[in-house]
Amino acid sequence: MAEPLLSVRDLVVEFPTRRGTLTAINKVSFDIHPGEVLGVVGESGAGKSLTGAAIIGLLEPPGRIAGGEIRLRGERIDHLTREAMRRIRGKRIGMVFQDPLTSLNPLYTVSQQLTETILTHLPVSRKEARERAIALLDRVGIPAARRRIDDYPHHFSGGMRQRVVIALALAAEPELVIADEPTTALDVSVQAQIIDLIKEICMERGASVMLITHDMGVIAETADRVAVLYAGRLAEIGPVHDVITKAEHPYTKGLMGSIPTLSHDEDRLVQIPGSMPRLTAIPTGCAFNPRCGEAFAKCHVDRPDPIERPDNRQVACWLYEKESAHV
Amino acid sequence: MIAFILRRIVQSILVMLVVALVSFSLFRYVGDPVATMLGQEATLQDRAELRERLGLNDPIVVQFWDFLSRAVTGDFGLSYRLQQPVMELILSRLPATLELALISGIVAFIVGVGLGVYTALNRRGVGSNSIMAVSLIGVSLPTFLIGVLLIWVFAVELQWLPSFGRGETVDLGSWTTGFLTESGRASLVLPVITLGLYQMTLIMRLVRSEMLEVLRTDYIKFARARGLSNRAINFGHALKNTLVPVITIAGLQMGSIIAFAIITETVFQWPGVGALFINSVQFVDVPVMAAYLLLISFIFVVINLIVDLLYYVVDPRLRVDRAAPGH
Ligand SMILES: Nc1ncnc2c1ncn2[C@@H]1O[C@H](COP(=O)(O)OP(=O)(O)O)[C@@H](O)[C@H]1O
Ligand code: SF4
Ligand SMILES: [Mg+2]
Numbered sequence: 001m002a003e004p005l006l007s008v009r010d011l012v013v014e015f016p017t018r019r020g021t022l023t024a025i026n027k028v029s030f031d032i033h034p035g036e037v038l039g040v041v042g043e044s045g046a047g048k049s050l051t052g053a054a055i056i057g058l059l060e061p062p063g064r065i066a067g068g069e070i071r072l073r074g075e076r077i078d079h080l081t082r083e084a085m086r087r088i089r090g091k092r093i094g095m096v097f098q099d100p101l102t103s104l105n106p107l108y109t110v111s112q113q114l115t116e117t118i119l120t121h122l123p124v125s126r127k128e129a130r131e132r133a134i135a136l137l138d139r140v141g142i143p144a145a146r147r148r149i150d151d152y153p154h155h156f157s158g159g160m161r162q163r164v165v166i167a168l169a170l171a172a173e174p175e176l177v178i179a180d181e182p183t184t185a186l187d188v189s190v191q192a193q194i195i196d197l198i199k200e201i202c203m204e205r206g207a208s209v210m211l212i213t214h215d216m217g218v219i220a221e222t223a224d225r226v227a228v229l230y231a232g233r234l235a236e237i238g239p240v241h242d243v244i245t246k247a248e249h250p251y252t253k254g255l256m257g258s259i260p261t262l263s264h265d266e267d268r269l270v271q272i273p274g275s276m277p278r279l280t281a282i283p284t285g286c287a288f289n290p291r292c293g294e295a296f297a298k299c300h301v302d303r304p305d306p307i308e309r310p311d312n313r314q315v316a317c318w319l320y321e322k323e324s325a326h327v
Numbered sequence: 328m329i330a331f332i333l334r335r336i337v338q339s340i341l342v343m344l345v346v347a348l349v350s351f352s353l354f355r356y357v358g359d360p361v362a363t364m365l366g367q368e369a370t371l372q373d374r375a376e377l378r379e380r381l382g383l384n385d386p387i388v389v390q391f392w393d394f395l396s397r398a399v400t401g402d403f404g405l406s407y408r409l410q411q412p413v414m415e416l417i418l419s420r421l422p423a424t425l426e427l428a429l430i431s432g433i434v435a436f437i438v439g440v441g442l443g444v445y446t447a448l449n450r451r452g453v454g455s456n457s458i459m460a461v462s463l464i465g466v467s468l469p470t471f472l473i474g475v476l477l478i479w480v481f482a483v484e485l486q487w488l489p490s491f492g493r494g495e496t497v498d499l500g501s502w503t504t505g506f507l508t509e510s511g512r513a514s515l516v517l518p519v520i521t522l523g524l525y526q527m528t529l530i531m532r533l534v535r536s537e538m539l540e541v542l543r544t545d546y547i548k549f550a551r552a553r554g555l556s557n558r559a560i561n562f563g564h565a566l567k568n569t570l571v572p573v574i575t576i577a578g579l580q581m582g583s584i585i586a587f588a589i590i591t592e593t594v595f596q597w598p599g600v601g602a603l604f605i606n607s608v609q610f611v612d613v614p615v616m617a618a619y620l621l622l623i624s625f626i627f628v629v630i631n632l633i634v635d636l637l638y639y640v641v642d643p644r645l646r647v648d649r650a651a652p653g654h
Contacts, residue, residue, distance in 0.1 A: 058551055090554030097552070102545035105564050106644055107571070116563075117553045152643040168553060 004031035005208050006176055012067035013050050022279040024050050026232045037209040039223030043276050047232040048212045052178045056093050057085040091121040094169035096179040100162035104153035110164050111149040121172035136167040159190035177202055180212045195222055216255055220244055228252050231276055231287040234306050238313030248315045250292045335635055339628045346624040350617035351394045403618040408610045413618045422502045423493055424599030428585045431523035436577050439527040443534025465528040474521040474594035489514045491596040522591040526580045538569040571642055578634035582627035
């Protein structure tokens with residue numbers, strides 16, 4: 001396969017605290033290929049947002065990348081200077097946050113926010129920037145864009161504001177867009193539209209998408225591949241269709257049970273008992289062992305690493321150790 | 328918008344009426360105007376005549392109405408002490424107070440905002456910590472003590488600056504100014520510091536905490552994700568949003584500065600209305616006291632009104648002039 005657009009290797013994110021160091025992301029590795037949509041799922045607190053923040057260089061201190069590397073088209077971006085990283089943000093990696101109501105500065109018009117972003121990254125005149133901004137707004141589906149562009153954010157509804165946010169994230173034509181739960185804060189009726197818009201507009205520009213969500217249904221419909229995070233570790237990653245129809249990691253199987261469309265058969269609904277451990281109390285061995293119905297002795301002692309398999313999948317579970325040994 | 332302005336004006340008028348009532352009661356309950364004006368040896372008949380002439384035998388409501396209608400035209404009668412029209416006295420002293428207050432306010436605002444922004448952006452720096460520590464002293468030292476200390480150091484020991492009076496002033500018709508002469512400007516320095524220090528520290532602390540709050544918001548995070556420069560984020564987005572609540576408080580502080588000028592004027596023998604008020608309290612010169620009270624309240628109310636309108640201009644969310652389309 002061609003060189004990945006983004007390559008994350010053994011990423012570790014830590015928070016030094018008074019009572020010791022918390023490891024929020026623990027050796028996570030994955031790739032995103034050009035033009036691909038990678039879904040990232042996991043319960044709240046699994047480390048999805050932190051992974052995104054680490055990639056775009058916006059971890060909030062004292063959080064820091066304590067290990068591993070992040071490469072964009074082969075070039076390391078995890079220890080660039082602040083100024084060099086700033087130039088990548090917006091220009092090569094765009095970001096869409098969860099809440100469109102708070103993502104826009106209330107005191108600036110949509111036009112001001114769009115043109116400042118365009119002018120920061122592209123060598124165009126102020127007039128060209130404005131024309132581009134109008135075209136973008138039009139593309140993301142703001143009706144009467146030319147007239148609405150000088151409105152303030154509060155003149156738009158939540159769904160419309162998320163469209164503006166998408167326009168802003170795409171203003172400088174980034175190669176990768178990280179969308180962190182882009183529809184969680186929105187009305188159910190517009191969620192699908194927004195997800196479709198992100199996918200469509202990124203595909204038409206050749207941008208890859210890292211779509212963070214805790215909604216397996218959204219992943220099933222949108223993503224090419226899916227990565228499942230659990231307690232700051234990668235549990236499973238693989239092509240969406242394979243993972244959904246034949247989940248292998250016990251945690252993923254549990255998650256699949258929570259997709260309404262896939263679990264209409266009552267007997268198949270898998271409930272995962274218990275809850276994800278807090279960072280201060282991650283068990284030794286497999287982080288999932290207290291909740292896993294299939295745990296055995298080794299699970300309580302050694303941590304399973306994701307095992308690369310020929311079908312383009314990786315599963316971090318001791319159950320599949322032997323299988324891979326045959327390869 | 329119009330309704331809002333009207334409502335605020337009506338509120339202001341109500342406030343002024345209450346203050347007028349307090350001023351008016353001064354005449355009845357503080358000292359006996361007849362005794363003060365005629366002295367102890369006057370005959371009973373003289374007294375009765377004067378009471379009649381002053382309207383003191385009329386019903387209270389009539390007296391109050393009388394007081395009000397004269398106050399509106401600026402007629403507060405004669406000063407008991409100086410036998411001069413009160414309004415004339417006050418107008419001759421007003422420029423000194425307003426010049427002192429204005430410069431104090433401007434200096435407090437500019438320095439306060441500057442230091443507030445500095446300490447917010449360099450939160451953990453040595454400079455910020457020292458500024459914060461010193462500012463605590465600034466807030467807790469009483470004004471007169473600061474004034475006396477400044478006089479001791481800069482006027483007595485170093486002999487750099489004058490310790491009392493306004494220096495030479497220039498008469499511009501109805502306004503005497505100290506801005507145009509060297510000694511006038513030198514005389515302003517110590518009183519301006521004394522009067523403005525407290526407000527400056529207040530504004531600094533307010534700007535600091537507001538700005539820290541703003542820097543944590545989603546729209547600042549999103550602005551960073553868009554790759555805007557630190558300058559654009561700190562001094563464009565963050566500062567603008569910080570200043571919205573700050574201008575309200577700072578504007579309202581202007582009223583306090585004028586009121587608190589009493590202490591500074593006394594310490595520096597500054598020939599303003601505050602010093603005039605202190606003198607009239609000593610002599611129970613009720614007309615001057617009443618007029619001062621009304622004047623200061625009037626300035627307060629007008630400043631309040633202006634600040635409210637300013638808030639409207641600065642924050643687009645409050646502007647309802649333009650109907651928000653539904654989506
Ligand atoms: N500033 C912080 N200090 C300490 N722990 C943090 C901080 N920010 C996030 N975490 C922890 O990191 C973990 C992952 O958080 P996050 O990436 O936001 O999860 P999610 O998958 O819900 O997006 C959580 O357990 C959270 O408590
Ligand atoms: S490694 Fe063991 S505990 Fe962990 S998921 Fe697999 S079987 Fe369960
Ligand atoms: Mg999150």
